Amino acid sequence: MKKWVVWLCMGLAVLGSGRESMAADHSSLLQKPNVQHMQVITQSPEELVIVDTWQDVEEKHTRIDLVAYGQSGGAATSMSEQRSVTIYQGQEQVKWPFELAFRQGENKEFSRDIFDPFNISNSKRILFEASARSFEGARWEHTGTSEIDGKQVKQLRRTYTTKDGGSAVAFAYTDPATGMPVKEGHYLEGDSTPAITKLYRFEEIRDPTGFLFTNAAASLLQKEAADWISKALDSLMPMDDALNFGMKYIAIDLGGIPGLNEAAKQQVLRSFEKYKVTTMDSSLAKLREQGLYNRKNSMLDGVLLRVYKIEFVGDAVMVRASKYRSGDGAIGVKVMLEEVDGNWKVTSSDVVWIS
Numbered sequence: 312m313k314k315w316v317v318w319l320c321m322g323l324a325v326l327g328s329g330r331e332s333m334a335a336d337h338s339s340l341l342q343k344p345n346v347q348h349m350q351v352i353t354q355s356p357e358e359l360v361i362v363d364t365w366q367d368v369e370e371k372h373t374r375i376d377l378v379a380y381g382q383s384g385g386a387a388t389s390m391s392e393q394r395s396v397t398i399y400q401g402q403e404q405v406k407w408p409f410e411l412a413f414r415q416g417e418n419k420e421f422s423r424d425i426f427d428p429f430n431i432s433n434s435k436r437i438l439f440e441a442s443a444r445s446f447e448g449a450r451w452e453h454t455g456t457s458e459i460d461g462k463q464v465k466q467l468r469r470t471y472t473t474k475d476g477g478s479a480v481a482f483a484y485t486d487p488a489t490g491m492p493v494k495e496g497h498y499l500e501g502d503s504t505p506a507i508t509k510l511y512r513f514e515e516i517r518d519p520t521g522f523l524f525t526n527a528a529a530s531l532l533q534k535e536a537a538d539w540i541s542k543a544l545d546s547l548m549p550m551d552d553a554l555n556f557g558m559k560y561i562a563i564d565l566g567g568i569p570g571l572n573e574a575a576k577q578q579v580l581r582s583f584e585k586y587k588v589t590t591m592d593s594s595l596a597k598l599r600e601q602g603l604y605n606r607k608n609s610m611l612d613g614v615l616l617r618v619y620k621i622e623f624v625g626d627a628v629m630v631r632a633s634k635y636r637s638g639d640g641a642i643g644v645k646v647m648l649e650e651v652d653g654n655w656k657v658t659s660s661d662v663v664w665i666s
Contacts, residue, residue, distance in 0.1 A: 342517055342519070343517070344515035344516050344517045345367055345368060345369050345517060345518060345519065346365055346366065346367050346368070346515065346516045346517065346518045346523060347365070347366050347368055347437070347438040347439050347513070347514075347515055348363065348364070348365050348513065348514045348515070348516055349363070349364045349438055349439075349442065349511065349512070349513050350362070350363050350364075350511070350512040350513075351364075351428070351509055351510070351511055351512075352509070352510045353425060353507060353508070353509050354507070354508045354509075354510075355506060355507045355508075356382075356506070357381065357382065357383075358379055358380060358381045358382060359379070359380045359382065360377065360378070360379040360380075360421070360425055361377070361378050361379075362375065362376070362377045362425065362426060363375070363376045363377075364427070364431060364438060365523055365524070366431055366437070366438040367518065367521065367523075367524065368437055368438070370399055370521065371399050371435045372396075372397065372398050372399060372521060372524040373395075373396070373397045373431050373432045373524075374394070374395070374396045374397075374523060374524050374527050375393075375394065375395045375396075375426060375427060375431075375432060376392075376393070376394050377391075377392065377393040377394070377421065377425075377426055378390070378391075378392050379391045379392075379419070379421070389416065390416050391414070391415065391416035391419055392413075392414070392415045392416055393412070393413065393414050393415075393421070393426070394411075394412070394413045394527065394531065395410065395411070395412045395413075395426075395432060396410065396411045396412075396524055396527050396528040396531075397409070397410045397432050398410075398521075398524055398525065398528060398567070398569060407564075407567055407594075407617070407619065408619065409528075409567045409568060409569070409618070409619055409620070410432075410619065410620040410621075410622075411528045411531050411532070411569075411620070411621050411622070412620070412621070412622040412623065413531050413622075413623045414623060414624065414625075428445070429441040429442050429445055439489070439491060439513065442491050442492060442511075442513075443485075443489060443490035443491050444490075445492075446467060446483055446485050446490065446492060447490070450469050451467040451468070451469050451483065452467065452468045452469060453465065453466070453467055454466050454467065454468045456487075457484060459484055459493055459494060462493075463487065464484040464485060464486060464487065464493050464494075465484065465485045465486075465487050466482065466483075466484055467482070467483040467484070467485065468480065468481070468482055468483075469481050469483075473499070477499060477500060478499075478500040479497055479498060479499050479500060479506075480497075480498050480500075481495060481496070481497045481498075482495065482496045482498075483495045489513075491511070491513055492509075492511045493510075493511055494508070494509065494510055494511065495507075495508065495509040495511075496508050496509075524569075525569040525570070528569040528570065529569045529570025530570070531623070532568075532569075532570045532571065532621070535655060536568075536570075536571060536575060536621075537571070537575035537576075537578040537579050538578075538655050539621070539628050539630060539648055539655060540565075540568070540571075540579050540618055540630070541578065541579045541582040541583075542646075542648060542655060542656070542657050543618065543630035543632055543646040543648060543657065543660075544563065544579070544583075544616045544618065544632055545582065545583070546644070546646055546657045546660040547616060547632060547633075547634045547642070547644050547646075547660070548586070548634075550634070550642060550644060550660065550662065551634070551642050551662075551665075553640075554614055554634055554636040554640055554641075554642070555614060558588060558612070558613040558614050558636075559588060559589065559603075559612045559613050560588050560589040560590065560591060560603065560612065560613035560614075561583050561586060561588055561589070561590050561591075561613055561614055561616065562590075562591050562592075562593040562594075562598055562603075562611075562613055562614070562615045562616070563579060563580065563583070563590070563591070563592055563593075563615075563616045563617070564592070564593065564594045564595070564615065564616070564617040564618075565579060565592045566592065566594060567594075567617075567619075568618060576592055580592060588613065589613075593615075594615075595615055595635065598611060598615065608637070609637055609638065610636055610637040610640065611635070611636050611637065614634055614635065614636055615634070615635040615636075616632065616633070616634055616635075617632060617633050617635070618630055618631070618632045619631055619632065619633065626649065626650065627647055627648065627649045627658075628647070628648045628649075628655075629645060629646070629647055629648075630645075630646045630648065631643065631644070631645050631646075631663070632644055632646060638666065639666055640666070641665075641666045642662050642664070642665050642666075643662070643663050643664040643665075644660055644661065644662055644663065645659075645660070645661050645663050646659070646660045646661075647659045647660075
């Protein structure tokens, strides 16, 4: 038990980045909170996983931090960290998301049930509402009330089949006032000790500038970011080259990438001057406002390039980007880059969607 307490303290210390959310000045505390925060601690015989999720309920920005400790025989054997930040930017009614993801330590894939149990990062669902709704419906049976830490909670039960075909039962305890979870226990058939235990904690905070999200994303981008972006986007130019026909400009939407300063943006734009057309930092909305498209067929007069995700995978960088000419003339591409002899090079470019 003492070792679990030590690990819990270690996890909370590693997740000290969450203290950024407490840095708002005292006057802002008097305003209505705009960020919902959930912490989930999942414990099993094999590992202890601590996941913190923040969501700006106004802008829908999302940040998820995960720290996992593997253990064997009661001793810690490994540690891994992951962070995913999704930021919605732009003036359009439908804002474009930009996602930045990072992994460190053991390269392990965690299930959505662990990393994002209420599917917040890929939707515009409200965190607290989504957590409560997850415990509603026919799959959960209300079995009475219980008490946790001196507080009365609602007790729920459901049975399910595990991945290996076995039977299991889950008990959940929710706050009667909010419907949000307090604790879960998952038992394999015939066991009296839970195989998995989850503890939940919720709070609301004030972050009027979005510092909690933009700073977390910007801190992951390194000085090579302009080089990655330039080379990744350039690899899109020969792909589906019919989209390039008669182009009068190359527009690159750089405004949605947090932490990319003006010098880095100019570096990216200069790398496309070799195509002998005008280059500019612009979004789809701005191009339409400026009349830089053909109204008859709703086609841009040039091509629009945009990065919508950067993920650090080991020593490699994965960039997901798009090339757009019109609603039915666009492609999405996954680009992998690796450092070779001190220079970043594109190792693969694969089309992942076409419209």
